Amino acid sequence: xxxxxxxxxxxxxxxxxxxxxxxxxxxxxxxxxxxxxxxxxxxxxxxxxxxxxxxxxxxxxxxxxxxxxxxxxxxxxxxxxxxxxxxxxxxxxxxxxxxxxxxxxxxxxxxxxxxxxxxxxxxxxxxxxxxxxxxxxxxxxxxxxxxxxxxxxxxxxxxxxxxxxxxxxxxxxxxxxxxxxxxxxxxxxxxxxxxxxxxxxxxxxxxxxxxxxxxxxxxxxxxxxxxxxxxxxxxxxxxxxxxxxxxxxxxxxxxxxxxxxxxxxxxxxxxxxxxxxxxxxxxxxx
Amino acid sequence: xxxxxxxxxxxxxxxxxxxxxxxxxxxxxxxxxxxxxxxxxxxxxxxxxxxxxxxxxxxxxxxxxxxxxxxxxxxxxxxxxxxxxxxxxxxxxxxxxxxxxxxxxxxxxxxxxxxxxxxxxxxxxxxxxxxxxxxxxxxxxxxxxxxxxxxxxxxxxxxxxxxxxxxxxxxxxxxxxxxxxxxxxxxxxxxxxxxxxxxxxxxxxxxxxxxxxxxxxxxxxxxxxxxxxxxxxxxxxxxxxxxxxxxxxxxxxxxxxxxxxxxxxxxxxxxxxxxxxxxxxxxxxxxxxxxxxxxxxxxxxxxxxxxxxxxxxxxxxxxxxxxxxxxxxxxxxxxxxxxxxxxxxxxxxxxxxxxxxxxxxxxxxxxxxxxxxxxxxxxxxxxxxxxxxxxxxxxxx
Numbered sequence: 001x002x003x004x005x006x007x008x009x010x011x012x013x014x015x016x017x018x019x020x021x022x023x024x025x026x027x028x029x030x031x032x033x034x035x036x037x038x039x040x041x042x043x044x045x046x047x048x049x050x051x052x053x054x055x056x057x058x059x060x061x062x063x064x065x066x067x068x069x070x071x072x073x074x075x076x077x078x079x080x081x082x083x084x085x086x087x088x089x090x091x092x093x094x095x096x097x098x099x100x101x102x103x104x105x106x107x108x109x110x111x112x113x114x115x116x117x118x119x120x121x122x123x124x125x126x127x128x129x130x131x132x133x134x135x136x137x138x139x140x141x142x143x144x145x146x147x148x149x150x151x152x153x154x155x156x157x158x159x160x161x162x163x164x165x166x167x168x169x170x171x172x173x174x175x176x177x178x179x180x181x182x183x184x185x186x187x188x189x190x191x192x193x194x195x196x197x198x199x200x201x202x203x204x205x206x207x208x209x210x211x212x213x214x215x216x217x218x219x220x221x222x223x224x225x226x227x228x229x230x231x232x233x234x235x236x237x238x239x240x241x242x243x244x245x246x247x248x249x250x251x252x253x254x255x256x257x258x259x260x261x262x263x264x265x266x267x268x269x270x271x272x273x274x275x276x277x278x279x280x281x282x283x284x285x286x
Numbered sequence: 287x288x289x290x291x292x293x294x295x296x297x298x299x300x301x302x303x304x305x306x307x308x309x310x311x312x313x314x315x316x317x318x319x320x321x322x323x324x325x326x327x328x329x330x331x332x333x334x335x336x337x338x339x340x341x342x343x344x345x346x347x348x349x350x351x352x353x354x355x356x357x358x359x360x361x362x363x364x365x366x367x368x369x370x371x372x373x374x375x376x377x378x379x380x381x382x383x384x385x386x387x388x389x390x391x392x393x394x395x396x397x398x399x400x401x402x403x404x405x406x407x408x409x410x411x412x413x414x415x416x417x418x419x420x421x422x423x424x425x426x427x428x429x430x431x432x433x434x435x436x437x438x439x440x441x442x443x444x445x446x447x448x449x450x451x452x453x454x455x456x457x458x459x460x461x462x463x464x465x466x467x468x469x470x471x472x473x474x475x476x477x478x479x480x481x482x483x484x485x486x487x488x489x490x491x492x493x494x495x496x497x498x499x500x501x502x503x504x505x506x507x508x509x510x511x512x513x514x515x516x517x518x519x520x521x522x523x524x525x526x527x528x529x530x531x532x533x534x535x536x537x538x539x540x541x542x543x544x545x546x547x548x549x550x551x552x553x554x555x556x557x558x559x560x561x562x563x564x565x566x567x568x569x570x571x572x573x574x575x576x577x578x579x580x581x582x583x584x585x586x587x588x589x590x591x592x593x594x595x596x597x598x599x600x601x602x603x604x605x606x607x608x609x610x611x612x613x614x615x616x617x618x619x620x621x622x623x624x625x626x627x628x629x630x631x632x633x634x635x636x637x638x639x640x641x642x643x644x645x646x647x648x649x650x651x652x653x654x655x656x657x658x659x660x661x662x663x664x665x666x667x668x669x670x671x672x673x674x675x676x677x678x679x680x681x682x683x
Contacts, residue, residue: 192362193401197415197466198390207417211405 025154036155043107043161050103059095063087070272074279081275085268094243094265101242101269104160105228108167112224116172117217120179121205130180137173145170145231149238163232163240171227178220182213222277229270243269289470289502290336290359295368297354300325303366316525328354330526332368341496341503343517345510351526352506356472359504360393361385372470390419394463398475400455402447408458409434409443415466426465433465434458436495453484460492464499473505477512489515510549514538514558522546535563561642562635565655565664571596574603574623578614581606581622594654594662595626601660604628605651632656635663642666 029036054062063086071079089098123130148166156162186209194208210217236244243262250259298306306325309318316327329351336342346352357363359370361377370378372392380388394415402411409430410417416426434443437457447455456476463471477485489512496503507513513520514534521531522545530542538558541547570588572581572595585593585608592607604626614625632654633642642653653666 187401189397189399189401190403193395193397193403194414194418196360196362196389196393196395196472197418197462198386198388199418200386203418207414208403212403 025151029154032155039165040156040161043164044159046107047103047160047164050106051100054099054103055096059090063090066272070276073276078272078275078279082272085272089265089268092261092265094246094262097242097246097262098265098269100160101229101232101244101266104164104167104232104240104242105225105273108164108171108228108232109221109225111164111168112172112175112228113221115168116175116220116224117179119172120176120217120220121183123176123180124183124209125201133176137176140169141173145234146237149235153238158239160240162238163235166235166238167228167231170231171224174223174227175217175220178216178223179213182216182220183209185216186212218277222274225273225277226270229266229273233266288335289338289340289373290342290504291369291371292335292355292359293333293369293371295332295355295358295370296330296366297328297351297358297363298325298366299328307367327351327526328363329358329365332521332523332526332528334521334528334531336502336504337518338502339500340518341505341516343505343507343513343520344523345507345513345517345520346523347508349525350523352508352523353474354526355523356395356474356504356506360389360395360472390415391466392468393470393472394466394468395472395474396456396459396463396476399479400447400452400459402455402458402462404447406446407443408439408445408447408450411447411458412443412461412465414462419466429465429467430461433461436464436498437461438491451484452480453488456480456488460495469502471501471503473503475506475508478507478509485512492516510553511558514553522549534558535560539563556638556640556643559639560635561633561637561639561653561655561666562663564639565635565653565666568594568596568662568665571662572606572622573597574626575621578611578619578622578625581611582608582615585611592651594665595622596662600662602632602654602656602662605630605654607651627651630654633666634658 057065063083066086067079067083070082086098089095119133123133145166148169149162152162152166152169156165183205190208190212191204194204199207232240232242233244233247236242236248239245243266246262247259247266250256250262296307300306300323302323302325305323306319306327309322310327310330314322316330319325319327332351332355334342344352344355354363358365358368359372359377361380365378368378369376372388375384375388375392377385377388403414406414409427412430412433413426416429421429431440431443434440437460439454439457439461442450442454447458450458456479459476477488480488493516505513505516507516513522514537517534519532520534520537521528522537523529524545530537530546532540532542535558537546538550538553538555541550570584570590570593572584572593574595574597576584581593585591592605594605595603597603606622606625606627610625611622614622619625630651633656635655635657654662655664655666656662
């Protein structure tokens with residue numbers, strides 16, 4: 001009896017948070033099965049299409065093309081690095097997994113921007129919406145990335161699609177945040193000037209706010225790509241394949257050499273993607 | 287004719303304006319209302335009219351509510367109470383669409399820190415209003431270039447705002463307004479961010495420009511010198527209330543209360559008082575057909591050593607001094623038409639005393655104040671110039 005006073009918390013019934021989430025997921029699964037199947041097929045189709053298209057190119061030509069893109073968006077140094085880095089990846093026989101990783105990132109980032117940009121914009125138009133969305137973003141970003149894998153698998157089975165969904169969930173918040181931030185940073189007086197000339201809200205957005213917020217939005221896109229890359233590797237645990245798959249395999253087999261090689265390939269991709277998006281952000285600022 | 291009519295305009299910032307109004311009606315001040323209710327009084331019961339083509343200046347220190355007033359006029363801030371009529375439209379009752387049309391075509395605004403669009407070139411900035419209106423690319427390009435030329439920025443169109451000096455940036459701000467050819471210009475501390483020399487230059491140019499374009503201008507400033515220089519009429523605000531609304535001269539010479547008096551005591555009167563303010567009415571004048579003896583007698587009675595000559599229409603003909611008149615009388619000349627000095631200093635009524643001083647030293651005759659039709663309005667004797675200044679200055683004490 002004295003124990004109950006010494007340690008009362010142990011006598012409280014345990015809150016079944018985990019069970020609630022489980023039953024909620026079950027309920028969802030049951031009701032939106034058709035929708036998830038549709039999304040699943042759709043993404044798999046796109047994914048396959050893009051990978052096929054990329055694989056159609058002879059690797060060497062594709063490496064040259066990507067280097068040219070790097071030159072166009074950034075500078076010669078980045079272009080040379082891109083060329084050497086991709087050649088090394090090819091040389092390590094990691095070209096195909098690298099392609100599938102790039103494809104997954106491209107799709108996930110595109111979806112993230114398509115969701116993040118409008119949500120970010122709406123959050124600057126409606127304070128209530130902002131107050132609802134921001135805590136959700138905090139929640140999404142502080143949640144350990146692995147946790148997203150579980151519901152993703154539930155809805156979309158093991159494989160590329162659930163990996164991509166988890167990646168989108170993980171990498172969208174910075175786009176939303178920095179879009180909102182960029183628009184809110186536009187000076188009050190400039191916004192006032194635009195309104196004083198009788199601009200509609202759409203004109204204010206497209207002619208003044210978005211152009212001026214563009215450097216910040218690009219920083220968000222850059223972050224989004226980096227997060228997507230890191231998530232795509234983690235998502236190998238649920239069958240994403242690609243470079244992450246090789247890393248994951250290396251861990252399981254304790255194959256240090258293979259682990260290092262695929263890790264290095266991820267780093268090379270990260271640097272290339274970062275430099276290309278970074279510099280297009282800087283050019284916006286000029 | 288009144289272009290802008292404002293009646294009992296009030297703006298309370300806060301969620302319970304009625305409480306604030308109740309206290310204000312009992313005579314509490316802005317600070318007391320803030321303390322008791324947490325409501326910030328922006329403007330309380332401001333009423334005024336602005337005539338077409340007039341420069342109407344609202345002057346006050348920061349927190350006096352002047353910026354709130356001007357923002358209520360185009361409803362960048364929605365007034366809590368009161369009626370605003372501009373032209374034949376009641377701005378305070380417009381819905382969103384009407385308001386947008388009004389903002390696009392009837393008015394435009396110049397901002398204190400220029401508020402140019404940094405991502406657009408100078409000409410794209412100047413064309414912004416037209417772009418918002420939806421006019422064609424060639425048209426807005428042309429009008430924007432014309433407006434830039436009007437403010438002296440021809441050839442700068444392809445630069446970006448941050449490549450320009452402050453004065454030039456504000457010219458772009460002005461061009462951006464003029465390009466849409468509005469009836470009304472709202473200028474919110476338009477020159478306050480500029481350094482004093484540039485500011486004076488811009489003030490002069492605004493006045494010159496106003497001669498050309500003849501807009502109705504509402505100008506906000508915290509600088510009394512600027513207010514007196516630019517304003518046809520000046521409203522002085524304190525704590526959200528208009529404390530005096532008058533011509534610059536009346537504000538100087540007849541301040542409505544201690545607050546205004548304290549403001550104006552540092553003003554250099556010679557820059558503000560005009561010839562009209564210190565001239566005396568020409569009580570005694572001669573006519574060309576007067577005989578020399580008549581002229582001499584008029585001078586003797588008035589105790590002056592010379593006399594202005596006007597014709598029957600009241601136009602100034604010249605000046606006759608006593609010595610010439612005496613000689614003419616001895617020569618038995620029939621009238622004074624031969625001894626009129628035609629080359630005498632004349633000024634227009636708007637000339638400031640400062641400008642008068644610059645030429646007063648080498649003039650031997652009094653000044654004749656004439657209007658554009660050469661009608662003699664008054665005379666200024668050098669002595670009365672100084673006396674005028676001393677009188678106005680000592681009145682405050």
